[in-house]
Amino acid sequence: MSLNYGRHLMAIPGPSVIPDRVLNAMHQPSPNIYEGALVDLTHSLYPDLQTVARTKAEVAIYIANGHGAWEAAITNTLSRGDKVLVLGTGRFAIGWGEWGRTTGIEPTVINFGMSDPADPAKLEAALQADTAHEYKAVFVTQTDTASSVKNDIPALRKAIDASGHPALFMVDCIASLGCERFEMDEWGVDLMVSGCQKGLMTPPGLSFIFANERALEARKSADLATSYWDWVPRFNPEGIYQNFAGTSPTHHLFGLREALNMLVYEEGVEAAWARQKLFARAIWAAIEAWGANGGDLKLNVSDPANRSRAVTCILTSNGNGTRIRNWCEEVAGLTLGIGLGAAVKGSPEWHNNFRIGHMGHLNVPMVMGILGTIDSALKALDISHGDGALNAASQIISEV
Numbered sequence: 028m029s030l031n032y033g034r035h036l037m038a039i040p041g042p043s044v045i046p047d048r049v050l051n052a053m054h055q056p057s058p059n060i061y062e063g064a065l066v067d068l069t070h071s072l073y074p075d076l077q078t079v080a081r082t083k084a085e086v087a088i089y090i091a092n093g094h095g096a097w098e099a100a101i102t103n104t105l106s107r108g109d110k111v112l113v114l115g116t117g118r119f120a121i122g123w124g125e126w127g128r129t130t131g132i133e134p135t136v137i138n139f140g141m142s143d144p145a146d147p148a149k150l151e152a153a154l155q156a157d158t159a160h161e162y163k164a165v166f167v168t169q170t171d172t173a174s175s176v177k178n179d180i181p182a183l184r185k186a187i188d189a190s191g192h193p194a195l196f197m198v199d200c201i202a203s204l205g206c207e208r209f210e211m212d213e214w215g216v217d218l219m220v221s222g223c224q225k226g227l228m229t230p231p232g233l234s235f236i237f238a239n240e241r242a243l244e245a246r247k248s249a250d251l252a253t254s255y256w257d258w259v260p261r262f263n264p265e266g267i268y269q270n271f272a273g274t275s276p277t278h279h280l281f282g283l284r285e286a287l288n289m290l291v292y293e294e295g296v297e298a299a300w301a302r303q304k305l306f307a308r309a310i311w312a313a314i315e316a317w318g319a320n321g322g323d324l325k326l327n328v329s330d331p332a333n334r335s336r337a338v339t340c341i342l343t344s345n346g347n348g349t350r351i352r353n354w355c356e357e358v359a360g361l362t363l364g365i366g367l368g369a370a371v372k373g374s375p376e377w378h379n380n381f382r383i384g385h386m387g388h389l390n391v392p393m394v395m396g397i398l399g400t401i402d403s404a405l406k407a408l409d410i411s412h413g414d415g416a417l418n419a420a421s422q423i424i425s426e427v
């Protein structure tokens with residue numbers, strides 16, 4: 028029997044749930060792209076993106092997904108043969124470094140595994156050992172979406188400073204912007220990349236680069252820049268056509284405007300962080316309850332301080348991750364995130380992991396609905412689990 032007849036709920040870690048208001052804002056005829064309301068709307072986005080990232084750094088908007096922003100970050104700051112130090116805490120910083128190989132940069136990975144954050148002491152030691160200052164940049168994710176590990180960005184900055192090394196500090200906030208506290212200027216981040224499709228609640232297709240003075244300086248000697256990715260004309264456009272190196276992504280801009288209205292002017296960025304934190308704690312409490320007394324569910328990241336508030340990776344055994352996901356999707360109308368644990372689709376580990384995306388446009392019935400659906404799946408599939416998960420989650424939510 029299928030129960031899948033209401034509104035389908037996506038709880039994958041991006042794209043996230045798109046608010047109806049954002050969809051409706053996009054539902055309009057093509058505008059004039061050269062002058063008038065769309066130009067004003069475009070200019071209004073930049074200061075609001077700076078507000079979300081807590082920065083006065085320059086912002087460029089690319090018509091691209093996160094991989095595009097990765098490439099823009101690399102090509103605007105680095106040169107062929109440059110070495111970069113990658114702090115691996117799952118999959119995505121490693122992916123960023125690998126993405127750069129075809130441009131000619133040489134990534135070196137310090138791998139902290141799939142469940143632990145980057146260790147600032149190891150970063151400091153690696154930079155101290157690089158007396159010739161061959162590393163031109165350090166790449167890290169604030170949240171690694173595969174593992175749901177959260178890195179301590181201020182602590183990593185302190186480690187770079189303590190080493191006296193001049194490498195640029197480049198942070199991927201694709202899965203965390205708008206969901207986790209992020210203070211680009213206060214924390215001394217030189218360059219940050221993000222995307223619109225997770226905490227910013229807009230359909231995939233826009234990504235962002237935030238570059239401070241040090242990153243802008245690096246552009247002057249970077250020899251990898253190409254016409255499309257070059258940020259110089261985007262930061263100093265002669266006309267709106269240069270903001271996007273061509274035609275504006277008109278309807279994405281309408282959508283992003285509405286999403287930023289909601290995040291910046293209605294809820295407020297700090298309130299969104301607090302909501303994300305409460306929901307994350309509720310989800311962790313439920314998983315801990317399911318895992319009690321020999322239950323077959325476990326949080327991938329043991330220390331709450333190192334857990335993302337936007338995505339949670341859950342470990343199971345015997346392929347139960349895939350069984351739970353399939354039941355939730357087919358019988359109940361809830362799509363959960365696939366496991367990326369073993370990095371190779373099809374391996375046994377992959378079938379044991381699944382992820383809950385809990386970023387952006389979420390309220391209590393959505394969070395409790397996700398947890399209630401998983402609870403039903405565990406019972407329907409006869410997967411061993413502890414009791415009281417929903418009670419544990421609602422207890423946390425009642426703290427509001």
Ligand SMILES: Cc1ncc(COP(=O)(O)O)c(C=O)c1O
Nearest residue numbers: 092093094119168170172201202
């Ligand atoms: C942390 C992180 N970085 C980079 C990416 C790549 O972004 P995209 O898939 O939009 O190219 C993702 C996608 O999930 C991500 O979560």
